[in-house]
Amino acid sequence: MTSAVDEDPVFGGYAYQEQAHAIRARDVRFDFSTVPMHYIPGEVMATHMINVMHLVLPEGERAMARALAEALPDIRDERLREEVLGFIGQENQHANSHEAARRHLEDLGLDVAPMVDAVAWLADRILGDHGLTGRAKQEWLRERLGLFAGMEHYTAVIGEWLLTNDVLEAKDMHPVMLDLIRWHGAEEVEHRSVVYDAYMYVDGGYTRKVRTALLASSSLLVLFLTAGGYLFAKDPAPDKGRLWPLQFLSASMRGVVPSMTTFITEIPRYLRPGFHPSQLGSMDNALRYLARSPAARAGIQ
Numbered sequence: 001m002t003s004a005v006d007e008d009p010v011f012g013g014y015a016y017q018e019q020a021h022a023i024r025a026r027d028v029r030f031d032f033s034t035v036p037m038h039y040i041p042g043e044v045m046a047t048h049m050i051n052v053m054h055l056v057l058p059e060g061e062r063a064m065a066r067a068l069a070e071a072l073p074d075i076r077d078e079r080l081r082e083e084v085l086g087f088i089g090q091e092n093q094h095a096n097s098h099e100a101a102r103r104h105l106e107d108l109g110l111d112v113a114p115m116v117d118a119v120a121w122l123a124d125r126i127l128g129d130h131g132l133t134g135r136a137k138q139e140w141l142r143e144r145l146g147l148f149a150g151m152e153h154y155t156a157v158i159g160e161w162l163l164t165n166d167v168l169e170a171k172d173m174h175p176v177m178l179d180l181i182r183w184h185g186a187e188e189v190e191h192r193s194v195v196y197d198a199y200m201y202v203d204g205g206y207t208r209k210v211r212t213a214l215l216a217s218s219s220l221l222v223l224f225l226t227a228g229g230y231l232f233a234k235d236p237a238p239d240k241g242r243l244w245p246l247q248f249l250s251a252s253m254r255g256v257v258p259s260m261t262t263f264i265t266e267i268p269r270y271l272r273p274g275f276h277p278s279q280l281g282s283m284d285n286a287l288r289y290l291a292r293s294p295a296a297r298a299g300i301q
Contacts, residue, residue, distance in 0.1 A: 022082065023191045025089030026290070027299035030097060030180055032104040037237065039174035044240050045247035046256040048231035050181060055104040055112060055185075055227050058095035058152070059120045063127040065091045067144045068195065069130060074202050087194040088186050097295075101180060109236045115227055142203040143212065148201040148214030150209075153270050153277065156192035158258050159185030160281035163289055167255045175294070183293045189286035193277040213270050221263040 002067045012218060065088045075081050105110055127147075132140050162185035166179055199209075232244040241247060251257045290296055 010058075020279075023086030023090065023194060025086065026095050027292070028093065028097060028183060028295040028298050029298035030100060030176055030295045032101055032176060035101075035104060035174050035176055036108065037105070037108045039177045040168065040256065041172050043171060043247075043251060044235065044237070045232055045244045046251040047227065047249065048235065048244075049224065049228045049251070049257045050177070051105065051110075051112075051231050052224050052227045053116050053181065054105065054117055055231075056214075056223055058098050058102075059116075059123040060127075061091040061095045063123045063144075064148045064151070064195065066129075067127070067141065067148060068198060068299070070141055071145060071198055072200055075198065077201065080197060080201060083191070083194045084198055087191045089190045090191055094184055094187070097180065097184070099179070110231065112231070113233045115230050119223075119227075142199070142208065145195065145199040145202060146205075146208045146212030147216050149196040150213040151220060151271065152188070152195045153193065153213075153266060153280070154210070154217065154220055154263060154282045155188040156277060157262060157266055159192075160285070161185075161258050163189065163285045165255065170284035171256060179294050182289055183295055185259055186286040186289040186293070189281045189283065190290070193278055196277045210271055213267060217263040217267055221260055224260065 038047050039045070040043055040050070043206055068084050072081060075084060102112060106255060127144060129137065130140065162182050228248065229244055232240065232247075248257070252259045
């Protein structure tokens with residue numbers, strides 16, 4: 001599958017070219033009742049780095065969905081509108097599924113509420129529409145779309161890592177949590193181009209793309225490390241092991257979690273002239289997993 005954009009005379013940005021694959025939200029069913037606190041056996045910090053998704057992603061994805069909904073009146077291309085609507089549906093489903101996992105972890109004794117509240121506050125204060133009107137409203141919308149396009153680059157890269165990584169299975173990660181993150185990762189690969197195409201359609205400026213990409217990468221890096229350290233500190237287990245930075249470094253070197261250097265090394269690719277997200281990962285891998293995901297299959301029964 002390929003996706004591309006052409007110049008649009010109305011916006012001075014870009015117009016979407018039709019893709020062969022339609023984005024749609026899937027009904028999924030996860031049963032977290034048997035998931036333990038440390039669902040990657042022997043990997044406390046690696047477990048909590050995966051848990052960051054249950055804290056960071058729900059509020060961030062809702063903010064992203066709100067920004068795209070705000071952009072819909074400016075998107076006149078019907079095919080791109082269809083993709084944006086499908087993307088919004090998928091992101092809402094992601095947020096709901098991760099919230100259910102978060103509630104299960106809270107039931108097991110992991111005190112995540114303060115971090116969740118802080119992330120929600122930041123998402124609203126920083127990424128909201130701020131009640132702006134006129135040109136200021138439009139400029140801020142373009143800035144947010146640029147920022148979210150940069151963030152989606154990293155979620156697509158990590159999504160591909162989740163689909164192709166066999167270390168988590170070898171470590172006997174709990175199958176429900178493994179399905180959760182692989183289902184999510186597969187849909188990130190599936191809709192990898194949507195926010196980028198929306199940004200290019202309503203703006204497309206390279207200077208803004210550079211600025212927002214650098215901000216997205218640095219913000220995600222700080223947020224992942226901060227939230228991961230917070231979760232480790234709040235873990236009630238008496239035998240958590242050594243300091244979390246050492247555990248994280250070890251897990252990263254062994255391929256149990258993605259390397260945080262990804263937030264730096266991917267910048268040149270994203271900013272390369274001629275780059276498009278359709279060049280990332282394998283759509284076939286994503287669609288094959290979505291066809292056999294236990295939670296996705298349960299949702300259609």
